[in-house]
Amino acid sequence: MDSIILLTVLVVIFALAFDFINGFHDTANAIATSVSTRALSPKVAVMMAAVMNFIGAITFTGVAKAITKDIVDPFALENGSVVILAALIAAIIWNLVTWYFGIPSSSSHAIIGSIAGAAIAAAGFSILNYGGFLKILEALLLSPFIAIAMGFIVMSLFKVIFKKAHLYKTNKGIRYLQICTAAIQSFTHGTNDAQKAMGIMTMALIAAGWQTGDDIQTWVRIAAATAMGLGTSIGGYKIIKTVGGKIMKLRPINGAAADLASASIIFGATLIHLPVSTTHVISSSIMGVGAAQRVKAVKWGVARKIVMTWIITMPTSAALAAICYFILNLIF
Template sequence: MSPELVAVLAVIIAAMVFDYTNGFHDAANAIATSVSTRALTPRVALGMAAVGNFIGAHLGTEVAKTVGDGLVDLPTGIPSLGIVFAGVLGAVAWNLITWYFGLPSSSSHALFGGLVGATLVAGLGSVQWMNIVQKVLIPMVLSPVVGLILGFVAMIALMWTFRRGHPGKLNRGFRMAQTVSAAAMAVGHGTQDAAKTMGIVVLALYTGGFQDDTTHIPQWVYWASATMLAAGTYTGGWRIIRTLGRKIIDLGPSEGFAAETVASSVLYFNAFVLHAPISTTHTITSAIMGVGATKRLSAVRWNVAGNIVIAWVTTFPAAALLACLLYFVCRPLFG
């Protein structure tokens, strides 16, 4: 087995580990609201989310190309594979830290931060800062704002439309509707998050000299990324599910339906129209806040929201720093 093949396999394994942690870290994105409103039982919700992620992974081609080709430029060779390896491990480390504390941070921005940090500290290759700004930083700011505003507007619209409805019948109806909105959220999560892992695998294949470009995605990469994300999702990150489903606001079926519908719409628009790899975590969390604010501003537990925002802001630089440290540990293995 050639050294290049060993190095590529090491990066692919690291990417699959990231994909798995991404699944259980971000399972809350698709199911927290449905579980908290008792629209779905936890295991049924997780199973549905896993299937949705698996399906969505096969729809995220353009996002995968953005990750594989649009963030960093690396020359081919084993040293560059060491950069990708350290970047992915930095993202895994940050995922585990934020999962432990129950903070719904962005696995996507952890991955991007890890890649950028490892590339900068290695002094090999370059960061495509314009793409980072346009496709990562601007969406990182705008998607939560859009989610917050649309969540508020959608909830107001539902309240006005069903203002004369019977509360008991409405709750039953919205619980049934949440099955659809949660499934849509799960598919949207797959289009975004599995695609990022696919982009990393393709980048590794190109850097290792096993592929001529960073735009072609082999079929086995779809299946591997989709399977690992689905498996991680089924495991369920219960700490973060509790944070999203219970600690930000007390969700009812109508609020859960509105938040999931808004968040999944934003995910689809970015994946299929803008081809931008946005954070599913930022989107659903801000939609929940927007929905909650329709009750009254004090209905949102802003101290919890503040901790989440701090985690959002620190994710990119923290993952970059972790990747820098891990690069010096890993560099001798990729010499």
């Protein structure tokens, strides 16, 4: 009983740490365009994102429930607390490594890959809930392509709407619009990304026998939202530089188009209870916006490196989680 209590407490601590790291790791994606176009100063953008992330995080729970039950069945998972703790440690390691090198990797891919890897290490491939897991994988894989298309469409519409507008006046006006789109972007980030830690903590409570359903408890929602808000307030300026400037040279009209495109996709995924990668969606929206303006405007070499990181994140985090599980299993 003592080891179950210890493991559950450790899971909650590491889940909140994951949300905190997710906050400063992925906040950059939500505010990168507004900072890069000087619509907002980094300090103001980060604080606004922290508040909007918190509000978004406590508003919805559908994605949290999907994380709780769609990857593996927490009620069928033996040694579940060790599995969840191993997954969290692996995801945190991967997030910190990619943050250190300024790579806009996906926290969503990292945690989902880690849960799957640790669960497989514990109980074999049969433990996966293939219906739910494949649905989540489809959302993660398709959302970047949808984001590219949406970014292209929104930017194409903007080009038609502002065709005869004076460039200086248009950019000045759109900077004000970007403040709104950055706030919306941060809100939608909270509605989707903070949910993942809530789902993990709920899995731990079920594994410990302290909860019998998949409802997200109020204290879990507030704790996860607060951790993400605090992490957001730290900011992630290395990733702002990559997302906001290295994919393409952004003007206010490009930033607003990318924000609107990505926020609509992230919020749409939240409404249908599917986790998506805010990193993937925002970066892909910028690529779509750049392609609508001029295909050569997109620095495809940087984009290619980002895509390679997307591809390797899930298998790498799964392998890390399996290793962490075997080590933790020896200890506990």
